[in-house]
Amino acid sequence: MATIQIRKYQADDDEAVKEIFTLGMSEHVPSSFVHLLKQPPTQMILMCTFCALMASSKSILLPVLAVTLLLAGARQFVVYIFNKYIDTSLKLDLNDITGTYLQQKDTCFWVAEYDGRVVGTVACLPNENAPGCLELKRASVRRSHRRMGIAQALCQTVADFTRERGFAAVILYTSVVQTDAQKLYERMGYEKIREFLLPELFAKVMNFTLIEYRLDLQRDRKED
Incomplete structure (x- = not known):
């Protein structure tokens, strides 16, 4: 039976790492779109548009078509935001993983390997x-290999690395739509410190x- 191996990133992993990151981020588009639809301003715009066109046109077809186009536009807006974030990340730290994470002090990048x-x-x-804390980043697992304890093993690797180097804590950031990730972190003992909006306009529009x-x-060391 194949086993899970957590090891440091190698240059040959570059394509796989970028693929996992891109697919993982793209998976959040549907849940983010639903999140946008749940926001009161979004619902108000859709309702006002429907009612105004219904009253002026005396036909159900035009308001339905207008609302459908608004929904399509809203989804494309979400897709655009995520694609922009993916492209930016691929041009920054993920463009030079070795230089960013393996050649700097107190940094590292790991991959989980299963059956090669x-x-x-x-x-x-x-x-x-x-200061005094390391930040966990770029945690992602292929959809086909979830529910196997891989995400927890990766996060534990970061915690062990942080502890070995004498840092006080691990910090991480996740989004409101990543509910599975939130459950994992809380099971592992992470505490929610704060919630905040990004300063970008899209975050305010989406209440993201x-x-x-x-x-x-x-604290863990004292309990031990």
């Missing part, structure tokens, strides 16, 4: 806003909240 195939990723580096989690390793 890279199926998961995770990384860490010092958190800019919390980010959540900051913290795993306090000093």
Whole structure:
């Protein structure tokens, strides 16, 4: 039976890592679209458009068509936002994983290998806003290999790395739509520190909240 191996990133993993990241981020489009539809301003716009056209045209076809086009436009807006984030990430840290995560102090990038195939990723580096803490980043697992404990093993690898280097805690950020990730982090002992909106206009329009989690390793050491 194949086993899961967590190892450091190698240059040959580059294509697989970028594929896992891209597919993983793209999976959040449907849930983000639903999140957008649940927002009161979105519902108000759709309702007002439907009612106004219904009253003026005296026909059901035009308002239905208009609302359908608005929904299609809203979904394309969400797709655009995620594609822009993916493209930016691929041009920044994921464009030079070795230089960003393997040649800098207190940083690392790991992959999870299953049956000779890279199926998961995770990384860490010092958190800019919390001195003495490392930040968990780029955690993702192929859909076909979830529910196998790979994500938890990757996150534990970061926690062990952080503890070995004497840092106080692991910090990470996830979004309001990533409910499975939130459940995993909370099972592993992460505590929700705060929720906040990104300063970008799209985040305000979508009410797209980010959540900051913290795993306090000093507390774990005292309990041990």
